[in-house]
Amino acid sequence: MTKNENIKIRIIISYSLLVFWAVVIFLFSAKDADASTEQSNIILQIISRITGITMQENAFWAVMETIVRKLAHLSIYLVLGFLATNALRYTAVSRKEFKYALIICVLYAISDEVHQYFVPGRACRFYDVIVDTFGACIGISMFSVIRKHYLKLFKRS
Secondary structure, three states: OOHHHHHHHHHHHHHHHHHHHHHHHHHHHOOOHHHHHHHHHHHHHHHHHHHOOOOOOOHHHHHHHHHHHHHHHHHHHHHHHHHHHHHHHHHOOOOOHHHHHHHHHHHHHHHHHHHHHOOOOOOOOHHHHHHHHHHHHHHHHHHHHHHHHHHHHHHHO
16 A cells, blocks of 8 residues: 555545544434433432432532533543544644644534524533533644654654
8 A cells, every 4th residue: 555545544534533523422412401411310320329429409419410511512522623633634734733623623512502502402502612612622732742742752763
């Protein structure tokens, strides 16, 4: 296999993973409020078992539910930012992949919140776009750090 063929395969795989993850986010957002709450409750039940604190209607669990939901936003956009940067490194102008990856993630976060507005029981929240953007920034930064160390490792070889 030639170097160009190898790069083409990497591009196809990278963009396929990016599109796959965008679809995963879309499917999570397409769930109505009850299904979304049920997913959060699974994680809260695990936390309850680990801590030994029973799940009762109180302020602690309301706060925990908010934390779980925001961490979900952050983590799925962390992955999106990582995958977008990886895909763009093959096709973006040198050193611009980070900026373009962030733009893609922010636009997708906005479109995701607009999408949720039309899902029963869900809402469009600007704060979630901020959390999503922060997650994307972490993913983009992680990609940059990992790539930098990866390149150093193979330059020594």
